[in-house]
Amino acid sequence: TVTSLDESALPEGEVTVAVTFSSLNYKDGLAVSDKGKIARSFPMIPGVDWAGVVESSDAPNFKPGDKVILTGWGVGETYWGGMAEKARAKAEWLVKIPPGMDDRWAMSMGTAGLTAMMCVHALEANGLRREREVIVTGAAGGVGSIAVALLAKLGYKVVASTGRRELDPYLKSLGATAIIDRAELA
Numbered sequence: 001t002v003t004s005l006d007e008s009a010l011p012e013g014e015v016t017v018a019v020t021f022s023s024l025n026y027k028d029g030l031a032v033s034d035k036g037k038i039a040r041s042f043p044m045i046p047g048v049d050w051a052g053v054v055e056s057s058d059a060p061n062f063k064p065g066d067k068v069i070l071t072g073w074g075v076g077e078t079y080w081g082g083m084a085e086k087a088r089a090k091a092e093w094l095v096k097i098p099p100g101m102d103d104r105w106a107m108s109m110g111t112a113g114l115t116a117m118m119c120v121h122a123l124e125a126n127g128l129r130r131e132r133e134v135i136v137t138g139a140a141g142g143v144g145s146i147a148v149a150l151l152a153k154l155g156y157k158v159v160a161s162t163g164r165r166e167l168d169p170y171l172k173s174l175g176a177t178a179i180i181d182r183a184e185l186a
Contacts, residue, residue: 003043005043007086010086010088011080013089013093014058014089014091015054015059015094016054016057016086016087017053017054017068017087018055019051019082020051020103021052021082021103021106021107022107022110023048023049023111026142027076028047031046032046038077040074040077044080044081045076045081045087046076046083047076047083048072049072049081049110049111050087050107051106053066053067054068055086059091062096067096068097069094069095069096069097070082070089070093070095071114073090073093075089112142112143112146115143116143116144116147116150119143120147120151130155131157133156133158133159133177134151135160135185137182138161139176140167145174148175152174152176152177159180160174160179161185162182163181
């Protein structure tokens, strides 16, 4: 259900934030359905990530007016998420929005973008060279589509694997040089 709660109902945490944006993640879809059993307790506010402006803080590293991002930490699963007007979190969970980035852009990438970028960093840290082909499985999903775009922009030859072949033109527009049906990989 959708309901209004008093601010006093917010969970414990040192920083209270006026939420400006939250992305819609696959986990959020599972949390509000009976399929995934993502939410561990009720009531639960979905939203595995959010961005916003600090309203109040008991933490020395955050002050009112700071723009912040939160992703991870079980938010939207075990701790109230970002699909609300206000959120409260532990200071250690927050990151200030870097100069030159705004909250809307940050959440347009959201957790999926962060996950994709972490994967790209891991591949490069483990020696992946740009002249090699890279297969991205689940390429039409949130993490996969951002990974395709990132890898292509960095100069990799990207092979997109998907079971949704009607999305081939979309994957090509992101930079995939080839597409393979996921059944072929099985």
